[in-house]
Amino acid sequence: MKTWAIANQKGGVGKTTTTLCLARGLVDAGYRVLLVDLDPHASLSHAFGVPVDPPSRGSYEIFVEAGAMLSRFARPTAVEGLQLCPSQPALATLERRGASQPGLGLSLGRALHAARDLWDYALLDCPPTLGLLMINALAAADRLVAPTQTDPLALHGLRDMLRTTQMVERSRRRPLPQAILATLHDKRTRAGMQSLQELRERYGERVCPDPIPLDTRLRDAVAIASAPSLHSRGADAYREALQWLLDPLSFQCEAA
Template sequence: MKVWAVANQKGGVGKTTTSLALAGLIADTRRRVLIIDLDPHGSMTSYFGYDPDNLEHSLYDLFVQQGEMPDGLAASVLHPTSHEHIQLLPSSPALATLERQISTQGGQGMVIGRALAQLWDQFDYAIIDSPPLLGLLMVNALAACQHLVIPVQTEFLALKGLERMVGTVDMINRSRRQALPYTIVPTMFDRRTQASLQTLRILRNTYPDELWHAYVPIDTRLRDASKAGEVPSRFDPQGRGVAAYRALLKHLLGLPAKSQVA
């Protein structure tokens, strides 16, 4: 299984859209894709028509096992989606309570990693949609993934969030045996505005090695896809946003071996 996480310590930068767009494009090639909604807001879970407040089983079930992971537990939380090759580990608002409930228990930073181990042979890819806050949930995502995708909106306020996220990766890498490679993805780019143009220029100057050379443009069809509950590549296969994510996927799959998922 190849495991990617999508994360940034700022909200509204396109994390969930990026996760869903990449998952859909991979699933369109008949690969089996697992998407993991680690954000207590449950945007990805809602995207596929589930109500995070009323799910009988969710990711919360995995975090309340006192550090254990009973056989078959991860599979029992899987939910189908509108794409026949994508399954979902859904979110719950209860995830937001984990920090004060169980963060002191040992091994809580590896819950998602243990869940993936149970599902390893059932999927070809796993994509983790992370919350915009550094804490137990994001630590789980960073510990479990093999490559990190960092979407960053092309506007000045987003640069500070990116700076914090890169600092977090540097901190995490000090405790990893192998550094976590990451790709910065400019999103919501509008070539008509100076803010987008200048932000993209700053990104290219500041992060020349980690930055994807292109960008995801503003595309209202991506928002329309969420209303329909369809992955973007099924909703609008020829759209500008989907074309950009298709190029991004090609880039991620072409990275050197040490930066690729295994």
């Protein structure tokens, strides 16, 4: 099983939308895909209509059950071949436990490893905060997809994110090859075009050549989750981006 963390410390940059669109593309290509919703806000789970309150079994159990088995927490979605380990509000309480419970940072990696034959891909939708949940995802992943909006503030956020990644790489003692996806791109604005250019200059071949355009039809993530394949500028750009991500040469390690 290949594990992709979809992460950026900055909020609202399109992580959940990216997770959904890439997962749909992978399923369309015939892969068995597991989605893990690690965000206590549960946008991804909501998109699939999973009731998170009161909490059902889901991502929280990965961290609190000894020998947690993902197959027991993952549930089918309306999309054949796509399963979801839903978020629960209790995920938000884990940060406090993290400090007092050694080894909690590796819980997700262990659970994914134990389930490695059940799915071809696991996509981890991370919360927009640097904490135990994101660290778990980065420690467990073999690839990082970092969506970033093309605006100057988002570029600062990306720099912080890649610094965090370096820290995790040092502690796990193996590289985490990464790909950067420009999202919510508005090519009509100067700020959008300048930020895209800066992104390419700074990160070179790690940046996906196809930015994801602003697309009102993509805005409603709920609509993308279970509906038949969406055709719109944004959804088509995600299909192109997935083709690029599936090329093993696209993910690269930090050069500097």
